[in-house]
Amino acid sequence: MQHVPTHLTPRVVPEPNRESFEQVVLPHLDAAYTLARYLLRDEQAAQDAVQESFLRALRHFAGYRGENARAWLLTIVRHCCATARTRRRRELTFVEFDERQHSEHVQSATPELHLVRSDTSEAFHRALDALSAHDREVLILREIEDLSYEEIALSIGAPIGTVMSRLSRARKRMQALLHRESRDAS
C-alpha cells in the first residue's frame, strides 16, 4: 500500500474508469495540494507534484480497492513530493550555474509564504520547518489534514504505535520551539 511501484507498471495500461476516478479521487484535490504545499514549501513544485500524483493515481486506480480514498491519494502525494525533493537536490548539486534557475532555488529556499503571514503564523511555520522530516509529516497529516492515526499509519507505512509516539514527540517539539520563539520575542 505504501509503495506505488511505477517501475512495475504493466505494459498494457488498462483504461481506468475516469468518471468514477473523478468522483472518488478529485474531491481530495485540496487535501493533496495542502500536503504538497506544506511538504515542499514551493508553489510551483507543489502544483507539479499534485498533477503528477493525480496522473499516478489514475494509472493505479485499477488497483484501488475502495479503501479510504483520501489516505490513498495522500500516500501517492507523499511519494511524489519525496521524488520532487530528491530531484531538486540532484539539480542543485550537479547543474552548472544558471542564474534563472538558481535564483528560483533561492526563492524556494526562502519560504515566500511567510510574506503574507502574520508574525504569529510565521512563528508556527518556522517551528514546523525546524522539525525533522518524519515529525513534520505526521504533524501535517494530523493537524492540517485531520487524518486518523490509522489513516496516517496507512499513508506513511508505519505501525499505529509509531504514529502515536512520533506525533507525541512532534507536538512536544513544536511546543518547545514556539515557547522559545515567544520567549525570544519578549
Add this chain to the structure above:
Amino acid sequence: MPADATHLWYLDRLSAHIDGELDAGEALDVGAHLATCGTCAAEYTLLLNTVESMRQHLPPLRAPNALRERVVAAIHTPILPREHTFRAARSFRPWAVAATVVAMVGAAYGIGARSSVSGAPAADAVLNAHVRSLQQGHLTDVVSSDQHTVKPWFTGKLDFSPAVPRLESEGFPLVGGRLDYVANRAVAALVYQRRAHIINVLTYPSESSVAVAPHLETRRGFQIANWSAAGMAYWVVSDLNADELRTFCSLMREAGAAP
C-alpha cells in the same frame, strides 16, 4: 516535570488522549489520573493549547483554480504507456553508433552539412539561438498556450507548417512560438516550459527524407537533442535534466508522427 515511571506513562499518552485515539481502558485511566494529578493536568492543558493553536495558524489550503483545471485536463488525457518512454530513452543510448548518427545528422540537415560534417557547429548555432532567446523579450513573438493560436501564426512567415503538439497534461505547457534564424535559414521555434526551465524546439524541413534517430548531448551545461522524422528536422535545447528532456523528446516525436 515528574520523573517517575508512572507520570512518564501518562505523559506519553496525553497526545493520543487529545485525539481520542487511546483504547477505552487507557482513556478512562488517563482521565482519572488527570483529575487527581495537577502536574499532568497542567501538561495536558499546555499540549491541548499547542494543538489548538497549531490548527488555527496552520490552515488547510485550497488548490488554485489553475491547478484544478490542469488536473481535470490531465485526468481526461489518454494515458501514455510507460514502456513507450523507456523504449525512447533506450534508443538514445547506443553511444557506440553515435559517430554514425552524427555523420547522418550532418548529411540530413542542411545546416549541419553546410557548416561541418560533425554536426557540432549546428549544435552550437542551436545553442546560441537558445541562449539568445532567453534574453529578455526575445523568447516568443507569439505568446500563447494554445496550439491553435501558435500554429497559424507561422503561416505566411515560413514555407512550412510546424506541428505544435499540446503537452501541458504531461507537464510541459506551451509558452509560445517565434521565428528564428539558424545558419542562414528561417526555422520555427516552439517554446515549452518545465517548471522554471525553458525548452526551445527548433524545427524545419530536413533536406533529406532519411529519418535520423534521436541523439542527446550536453554542451556548455545545456542538453541538446536532435532527430529527424517525416521530413522534418528537430532540435531541442534546454537546461532541463537529461531524463526529463528525453521524456519531452519522446512526447514530441509521438506527436510529430501523428500531427
